[in-house]
Amino acid sequence: xxxxxxxRVILSGALLVVAVTAAFLLSMALIxxxxxxxxxxxxxxxxxxxxxxxxxxxxxxxxTPLLLVAIGTVVAGRAGLINVGQEGQxxxxxVAGTAFGLYVLGSGWPGQVGTLLAAALxxxxxAGIAAVLRTxxxxxETVSTLLLNFVAIQLVYxxxxxRYLLQxxxxxxxxxxxxxxxxxxxxxxxxxxxALTSGFIIAVLLALVVAGLLKRSRFGFDLRVLGLxxxxxxxxxxxxxxxxxxxxMFSGATAGLAGGVLLSVSPGGVTPTSSANYxxxxxxxxLVANYQPLTIIPVAxxxxxxxAGSDFVVATGVNATIAYVFEGLIALAVLLPAVILxxxxxxxxxxxxxxxxxxxxxxxxxxxxxxxxxxxxGSPGVSIPPAAAETSRERPHA
Amino acid sequence: MRLWHxxxxxxxxxxxxxxxxxxxxxxxxxxxxxxxxxxSLDVAAGEIVGLLGQNGAGKTTLMNIIAGVERPDQGSVxxxxxxxxxxxxxAARALGIAMVHQEFSLIDALTVWENVxxxxxGRLSRRWTADRIRHLSEAFGLDMSVHxxxxxxxxxAAMRQRVExxxxxxxxxxxILLDEPTAILSRQEASRLxxxxxxxxxxxxxxxxxxxxRLAEVLGSTDRIVVLRAGAVVxxxxxxxxxxxxLAVQMLGSDPPSAATEKADTxxxxxxxxxxxxxxxxxxxxxxxxxxGAGPGPPAGxxxxxxxxxxRGARHSAALDGLSLEVGRGEIVGLxxxxxxxxxxxxxxxxxxxxPSSGSLKVAGRPFRATRGQRLRGIGIVPADRHRxxxxxxxxxxxxxxxxxxxxVSYGYLVSRARMRRRAAALIDEYGISCPDPGVPxxxxxxxHQQRVILARELSRNPAVLVxxxxxxxxxxAAVEDVWGRIRDAAGRGTGVLLxxxxxxxxxxxxxxxxxxxxxxxxxxxxxxxxxxxxxGLLMGGAGAQWAA
Numbered sequence: 001x002x003x004x005x006x007x008r009v010i011l012s013g014a015l016l017v018v019a020v021t022a023a024f025l026l027s028m029a030l031i032x033x034x035x036x037x038x039x040x041x042x043x044x045x046x047x048x049x050x051x052x053x054x055x056x057x058x059x060x061x062x063x064t065p066l067l068l069v070a071i072g073t074v075v076a077g078r079a080g081l082i083n084v085g086q087e088g089q090x091x092x093x094x095v096a097g098t099a100f101g102l103y104v105l106g107s108g109w110p111g112q113v114g115t116l117l118a119a120a121l122x123x124x125x126x127a128g129i130a131a132v133l134r135t136x137x138x139x140x141e142t143v144s145t146l147l148l149n150f151v152a153i154q155l156v157y158x159x160x161x162x163r164y165l166l167q168x169x170x171x172x173x174x175x176x177x178x179x180x181x182x183x184x185x186x187x188x189x190x191x192x193x194x195a196l197t198s199g200f201i202i203a204v205l206l207a208l209v210v211a212g213l214l215k216r217s218r219f220g221f222d223l224r225v226l227g228l229x230x231x232x233x234x235x236x237x238x239x240x241x242x243x244x245x246x247x248x249m250f251s252g253a254t255a256g257l258a259g260g261v262l263l264s265v266s267p268g269g270v271t272p273t274s275s276a277n278y279x280x281x282x283x284x285x286x287l288v289a290n291y292q293p294l295t296i297i298p299v300a301x302x303x304x305x306x307x308a309g310s311d312f313v314v315a316t317g318v319n320a321t322i323a324y325v326f327e328g329l330i331a332l333a334v335l336l337p338a339v340i341l342x343x344x345x346x347x348x349x350x351x352x353x354x355x356x357x358x359x360x361x362x363x364x365x366x367x368x369x370x371x372x373x374x375x376x377x378g379s380p381g382v383s384i385p386p387a388a389a390e391t392s393r394e395r396p397h398a
Numbered sequence: 399m400r401l402w403h404x405x406x407x408x409x410x411x412x413x414x415x416x417x418x419x420x421x422x423x424x425x426x427x428x429x430x431x432x433x434x435x436x437x438s439l440d441v442a443a444g445e446i447v448g449l450l451g452q453n454g455a456g457k458t459t460l461m462n463i464i465a466g467v468e469r470p471d472q473g474s475v476x477x478x479x480x481x482x483x484x485x486x487x488x489a490a491r492a493l494g495i496a497m498v499h500q501e502f503s504l505i506d507a508l509t510v511w512e513n514v515x516x517x518x519x520g521r522l523s524r525r526w527t528a529d530r531i532r533h534l535s536e537a538f539g540l541d542m543s544v545h546x547x548x549x550x551x552x553x554x555a556a557m558r559q560r561v562e563x564x565x566x567x568x569x570x571x572x573x574i575l576l577d578e579p580t581a582i583l584s585r586q587e588a589s590r591l592x593x594x595x596x597x598x599x600x601x602x603x604x605x606x607x608x609x610x611x612r613l614a615e616v617l618g619s620t621d622r623i624v625v626l627r628a629g630a631v632v633x634x635x636x637x638x639x640x641x642x643x644x645l646a647v648q649m650l651g652s653d654p655p656s657a658a659t660e661k662a663d664t665x666x667x668x669x670x671x672x673x674x675x676x677x678x679x680x681x682x683x684x685x686x687x688x689x690x691g692a693g694p695g696p697p698a699g700x701x702x703x704x705x706x707x708x709x710r711g712a713r714h715s716a717a718l719d720g721l722s723l724e725v726g727r728g729e730i731v732g733l734x735x736x737x738x739x740x741x742x743x744x745x746x747x748x749x750x751x752x753x754p755s756s757g758s759l760k761v762a763g764r765p766f767r768a769t770r771g772q773r774l775r776g777i778g779i780v781p782a783d784r785h786r787x788x789x790x791x792x793x794x795x796x797x798x799x800x801x802x803x804x805x806x807v808s809y810g811y812l813v814s815r816a817r818m819r820r821r822a823a824a825l826i827d828e829y830g831i832s833c834p835d836p837g838v839p840x841x842x843x844x845x846x847h848q849q850r851v852i853l854a855r856e857l858s859r860n861p862a863v864l865v866x867x868x869x870x871x872x873x874x875x876a877a878v879e880d881v882w883g884r885i886r887d888a889a890g891r892g893t894g895v896l897l898x899x900x901x902x903x904x905x906x907x908x909x910x911x912x913x914x915x916x917x918x919x920x921x922x923x924x925x926x927x928x929x930x931x932x933x934x935g936l937l938m939g940g941a942g943a944q945w946a947a
Contacts, residue, residue: 195557202654216812216813216815217811217812218804218805218808218812218813219811220812221800221813222804222805223796225790225793225801228790228791228792228793229786229789229790229791231786231787232786232787232788232789232790232801234749234750234751234787235749235750235751235779235781235787235788235802236801236802237750239803282480
């Protein structure tokens, strides 16, 4: 059993290297085909993401919202909820934070914290709509969160195009006024001059705390029971609605918080495209990490590096679309080994289940059957909905 | 009346002697486990062959190979002289092999007729299908008194199985494979099924292979019995020459525990009504001191008191219609009835899965409010669908043992791994649960040990009343014996037990009092010693209760 597991790890590592290399080469070929220089693009990629301390800081900065979004996605996912509304929750968070900054308290340290909290609250409320629909009217949360993304865009468009609300002064179209003091979050590496915001540290701490609570707290225990076997909740006296609403709203809150962090990272007013796909990519981070709350930290970092690198590649004159294709290919390459291995595990598990309790009634467990057997507390087996996958490819030019 | 055109034994080209089905040297391994090892099986035309064996003996795998669901590692299958391509479901079906799986393959969202029409390639005609269903159910005396536009998901288990059978017959098969078809049926329903099978072979329409682990049923319904043990055929004998004891010995590989051989018709009296049966083991005395009821102060009143309980019926079953029932301390009350007479609703209410519309419930004298999200205090639940309602397969054994009682293993808000493990280790030891480590996911345990985990968890909380719903369904003989022992022990310690089972033998063997439920009401009460299984079965049906009310 152990040797099987070891060989599986080695195999997955090898597959990963092969797949990522293939994705990289394919992207370079695409750049060459479209008239760019593959070599200079590759070096720009490295230059923009990991070569210097400054570019590393940029990567960390890009990773922060991704990690925040992924934290909440993991929590909702473990409760058996498929939240695909992060993009809208990020956006609503950003606009809620802006409104707080503009109308309540904008400057100074309390203003910063208040802005972030308001952003989190905004995201939570936005996700709360889906949570309430789910618990009161049994509306599938995947559908409602997905559709609320589009409502969010329209809502924000409305808010930032009304002069009496958030719209910036004359001449501007759909963009909000900037926050009065668009300074960064407190900078923990004072003196280095690099923009390592405290956001990343907060996000990592939050991921650690959430991982601990999922594993050890009574609420986390109930949440996992619900995610793995919703129908057993009544037998064990689990307050189903409370857990569902809390986890979905928490997911919205971290997405909203990511929107708040974006305000300080890219100042200059909120637009309907301010979320810049951080929501979709954060969902992708959670999926690639197989809903493991600790795994999302390195995965978010990896995606942050890719984001920073491809932004830099675009700056060298390569068609922006190619950069997004590159991102997509890398994400696929990372997911591929997991999918292949999961199939293998399924085959093994099916075999294992067939004999010991072949004659025992075995009700279908859709949630459980999609999980890999190797990890004792795996994911609720979520696959990215086609709509989400498609939309994430259509990246608006941010 | 000719029902279909290629009856068993007919030979497509020229005369041929020999068996209808011939499986030769079938082997199948799953990972490190051998499910079938060099199994050979012949079935003559017009023969009913019973496959007997414990859980995991390889019965299901063998049938799956024959039906083309599984591909064997070695060996071949021929039907009527034609060799089947291994693991080819379509070819097996085209040649006339139909299988009724233990876990039904009906699609819940489709209606009855649509489900039946599914097996006819390309023919989606409601009229044709309805005609066919009527024709077949008349010919075989199959009660299909259900609206054909009912979604399959709303059918009772017995009706689902009838639809499965019709689905199978529509294929006009020459070989029918049935995997544990009686696991969820009452005695009457089972004998009706066997009558249909008998009719099929009598008219030489088909040959039948049926797996079962109930000795009496196999003896009463087959022509020949093949016993499987650990993936190999250990006995192959004519039913007429077989005895129950001999079969049990073959099945278990040693002298079976008493339960396997006692004939149920001579109902065993466990204890007189209302009088606690003494715990068989010496530890019973010390345990009796820790009074059940698990609450402050001396408990008063019966373990469970149900008054005028009403509930709307789900699916096609009768609603609860003012049901009143009392379970005394140390008493085992058996609940029997034809499926769909309100047992499921009662079990749902007691298991916190549904609310009554009126009536009262008291546990150990305390009324309980059945509110969602609140574990009912003083009540232990062993649900019928244990995988769905009784455990979380992908959590560890230790976690499953802690379910519903997290406070016991927590420090404040945080669950203590160490306490959870310690508690698990103690229960694993006490209840003889076979698992390498408490950290193993429950999924990897056998069905019998999964049920032990559930029982251990529920009984360890010393409930005033234990509600055991089909507690031994699908378990092998050794596990059944163990579960029965635990239930008797619990009663010996003063816990009231409400036992709902479609297995009359089980009820008569365990219960101190038997309550017959018909149309959501208690129709009568009998002493298990005073009535035999056949007579009680008639009482249940004779009271006028039918499923399609």
